[in-house]
Amino acid sequence: MRIAFTTSSPCLKYACKECTRRNSSRKELAKSFWLPQKWKTKAIPRVAWKTPKFLAMTLSDKDGDPRTMENLQGKKEEDSYDNFPLAAVVGQDAVKMALLLAAVNKNLRGVILCGKRGTGKSIMARAIHALLPPIEVKKGSFCNLPPESNTDDVVVMKPPFVQIPLNITEDRLLGSVDIEESLSKGEPVFQPGILAKANRGVLYVDELNLLDDSVVNILLGVLADGQAVVEREGFSVVYPCEPMFIATYNLEEGEIRPHVLDRFAISLSVDNEPLTQDQRIEAVNMSNLFADKRRDLIGQFYEETQEMASRIIFSREFLKDVVITKEQIEYLCTEASRGQCIGHRGEVFAVEAAKASAALDNRDYVSEEDLRTAVKLVLVPRSMAVLNSEQQPPPPATEPNSPPPPPSSSSDKEEQETKTEEQEETNAMVPEEFLFDPEGGIVDPNLLQFASKQRSGRSGKRGKIYSFDRGRYIKPVLPRGDTWRIALDATLRAAAPLQKMRRERHMDGNSSNDRRVYVKNQDIRIKKMSKKAGTLVIFLVDASGSMALNRMNAAKGAAIRLLSSAYESRDKISLISFQGESAQVLLPPTRSVAMAKRRMETMPCGGGSPLAHGLLLASKVGIQALNSGDVGQAIIVLISDGRANIPLSQSLGETCDVKKSKSELKQEVLDMAKKIGALSKIKLLCIDTENKFVSTGIAKEIANAANGTYNYLPKATDSAVASLAGQAISSIKSSF
Numbered sequence: 001m002r003i004a005f006t007t008s009s010p011c012l013k014y015a016c017k018e019c020t021r022r023n024s025s026r027k028e029l030a031k032s033f034w035l036p037q038k039w040k041t042k043a044i045p046r047v048a049w050k051t052p053k054f055l056a057m058t059l060s061d062k063d064g065d066p067r068t069m070e071n072l073q074g075k076k077e078e079d080s081y082d083n084f085p086l087a088a089v090v091g092q093d094a095v096k097m098a099l100l101l102a103a104v105n106k107n108l109r110g111v112i113l114c115g116k117r118g119t120g121k122s123i124m125a126r127a128i129h130a131l132l133p134p135i136e137v138k139k140g141s142f143c144n145l146p147p148e149s150n151t152d153d154v155v156v157m158k159p160p161f162v163q164i165p166l167n168i169t170e171d172r173l174l175g176s177v178d179i180e181e182s183l184s185k186g187e188p189v190f191q192p193g194i195l196a197k198a199n200r201g202v203l204y205v206d207e208l209n210l211l212d213d214s215v216v217n218i219l220l221g222v223l224a225d226g227q228a229v230v231e232r233e234g235f236s237v238v239y240p241c242e243p244m245f246i247a248t249y250n251l252e253e254g255e256i257r258p259h260v261l262d263r264f265a266i267s268l269s270v271d272n273e274p275l276t277q278d279q280r281i282e283a284v285n286m287s288n289l290f291a292d293k294r295r296d297l298i299g300q301f302y303e304e305t306q307e308m309a310s311r312i313i314f315s316r317e318f319l320k321d322v323v324i325t326k327e328q329i330e331y332l333c334t335e336a337s338r339g340q341c342i343g344h345r346g347e348v349f350a351v352e353a354a355k356a357s358a359a360l361d362n363r364d365y366v367s368e369e370d371l372r373t374a375v376k377l378v379l380v381p382r383s384m385a386v387l388n389s390e391q392q393p394p395p396p397a398t399e400p401n402s403p404p405p406p407p408s409s410s411s412d413k414e415e416q417e418t419k420t421e422e423q424e425e426t427n428a429m430v431p432e433e434f435l436f437d438p439e440g441g442i443v444d445p446n447l448l449q450f451a452s453k454q455r456s457g458r459s460g461k462r463g464k465i466y467s468f469d470r471g472r473y474i475k476p477v478l479p480r481g482d483t484w485r486i487a488l489d490a491t492l493r494a495a496a497p498l499q500k501m502r503r504e505r506h507m508d509g510n511s512s513n514d515r516r517v518y519v520k521n522q523d524i525r526i527k528k529m530s531k532k533a534g535t536l537v538i539f540l541v542d543a544s545g546s547m548a549l550n551r552m553n554a555a556k557g558a559a560i561r562l563l564s565s566a567y568e569s570r571d572k573i574s575l576i577s578f579q580g581e582s583a584q585v586l587l588p589p590t591r592s593v594a595m596a597k598r599r600m601e602t603m604p605c606g607g608g609s610p611l612a613h614g615l616l617l618a619s620k621v622g623i624q625a626l627n628s629g630d631v632g633q634a635i636i637v638l639i640s641d642g643r644a645n646i647p648l649s650q651s652l653g654e655t656c657d658v659k660k661s662k663s664e665l666k667q668e669v670l671d672m673a674k675k676i677g678a679l680s681k682i683k684l685l686c687i688d689t690e691n692k693f694v695s696t697g698i699a700k701e702i703a704n705a706a707n708g709t710y711n712y713l714p715k716a717t718d719s720a721v722a723s724l725a726g727q728a729i730s731s732i733k734s735s736f
Contacts (some may be wrong), residue, residue: 083127086099086124088300091275105356108265110247110265113267114267137156138155143241173219174228177235182493198243205248208260209249324351329347332379335350336379477526478525537571537574537635538635540577540578540583541575541640542577543579544606544607575587578617580606609644610648612647612648612668613648618638643690648668676706686702686708686709700712
């Protein structure tokens with residue numbers, strides 16, 4: 001085999017002098033490849049020669065025997081197509097198109113796939129990697145840098161496929177000091193992280209919603225900048241990192257922060273396209289064939305797979321020539337506005353997706369179909385409103401040299417104007433939003449629960465507890481506190497650059513050199529631990545006689561509904577009732593919802609209202625739970641009318657000769673609420689069930705004194721109370 005350089009085109013770096021098909025190689029190559037019309041008459045991209053079909057027509061071994069297509073196909077199947085072919089995936093056309101667009105245009109940042117278990121998310125992520133063309137890497141580069149000149153030693157390799165484990169640390173992700181090399185050389189030596197290996201390849205994250213927030217933030221910064229910055233003890237390194245990012249997650253195990261989804265162009269759900277009965281049967285047959293006769297399945301879809309791989313190669317070269325008009329950009333911005341998309345990333349990504357779709361379809365202009373694809377894949381998942389296809393304006397025509405629309409007659413114009421006026425009158429009669437009286441309207445509890453989950457701050461992610469004794473090791477820090485665990489890796493990295501100097505000092509002191517590593521106190525690093533922090537929900541229910549006049553039954557039902565919701569999110573629950581002369585803990589912090597329901601349903605009513613003692617007892621329960629380290633925050637849900645008639649001294653068993661007035665009892669309750677407001681990790685949610693005709697507004701004053709949240713629900717059912725309380729709890733969780 002003899003390869004020589006040529007200057008026929010900047011895209012063609014290599015040309016074959018000794019070809020098995022002589023002068024017909026280009027013609028045969030054009031027939032064999034899926035080629036855009038533009039490339040039929042121009043040079044082939046430099047990456048095309050590394051593909052099996054090109055090699056079959058242009059390469060021969062040293063003995064002159066041609067390499068047959070069958071041998072190359074078999075080698076390619078063994079090396080690159082060991083995964084399930086993307087063309088063999090049944091259905092999921094939108095996901096396939098999204099992956100192809102991301103493979104063509106790196107400005108799309110990546111694709112995030114959401115779906116339940118066993119829906120093929122990971123299979124499609126690995127299948128698109130098999131379609132990517134080989135890359136040229138400068139020999140010895142730790143981050144897959146391309147060659148800078150023709151004289152550099154070049155290694156042709158498949159794009160790397162790097163998966164990020166869920167328990168990864170910051171040092172393993174970005175890179176750190178190589179302990180062994182640093183000890184031998186006496187100076188800091190950089191050890192690359194997995195982001196360096198993923199450059200110009202595929203970076204894959206399975207269960208993105210379970211990845212630590214600090215790691216996700218690092219990924220967002222690196223992918224946005226296109227480079228990683230590592231600053232450690234004694235060195236600073238900057239290296240490029242521009243992979244194709246693919247992430248998957250299961251919505252049942254928790255959602256993802258909206259900010260994370262906004263950073264990537266395409267976020268799709270594989271559950272939106274359910275398979276029919278015939279498709280499910282076909283999917284099972286494909287899976288069985290892949291398990292039993294893998295080569296047969298790969299051979300069955302070989303031609304289609306090669307066509308998809310060729311389209312990616314040429315579309316990448318063709319992308320820079322695609323032009324999008326101002327009218328088309330205006331159309332995409334209009335659709336983003338109609339969909340109430342937050343921010344401007346949606347429009348920017350939609351433009352890039354439309355251009356990639358045009359390049360993938362062998363065009364240098366953006367068509368109406370490309371705009372529809374961009375709206376479907378980029379804007380619709382971001383929209384806060386439902387886009388109606390009947391009201392959606394058609395995309396502007398973009399076909400070059402297309403004839404103008406035929407002129408309309410005057411009668412047609414008048415008829416059209418009449419229809420437009422009638423349509424405007426009809427639309428004016430149906431406003432987009434309806435405002436109901438909150439006391440007279442009937443609220444759908446399912447709708448309220450959906451809105452609660454939709455608008456919650458940190459959806460799917462609970463807070464975390466950071467400590468130095470329990471949890472998952474996330475990063476090394478300097479020693480602090482009394483109880484900690486030594487981070488051996490970070491300690492050795494800190495001591496490695498100073499080993500040569502310390503060894504020389506030790507030998508100058510005429511001491512025996514019997515130690516391999518010299519570690520000082522200033523080298524010690526400890527482990528910073530992290531674990532998921534649940535929330536303790538303390539239900540403080542007024543069981544006094546005053547509640548009997550209002551909606552005690554609704555309060556009980558709402559509390560039971562909220563208990564079930566707290567149990568599903570793995571939060572702890574506690575139940576405190578106050579009636580008679582004191583408050584009592586009916587249920588200590590626990591996750592047993594059955595016992596909570598049983599005690600709530602048999603909760604006695606009547607007597608006085610020792611509200612101050614109830615607030616005191618709730619704050620004590622919350623502080624004890626926080627000190628134990630089992631929860632990260634506590635929320636007190638007070639269901640009461642705010643009226644108190646039992647002083648705190650009487651509830652505590654103290655003797656008091658002077659009877660306190662209503663104003664003194666009120667001030668006592670407000671003082672206790674202020675103490676709760678001073679606690680940073682305890683919040684108060686007050687649900688006022690007092691009748692508005694005899695309302696005193698005390699419950700609202702209690703909420704304001706505790707810097708908490710107030711809700712007035714005099715006529716709501718138990719389901720409405722539970723839904724509103726769940727929404728308030730979600731917003732309170734996000735504020736911690």
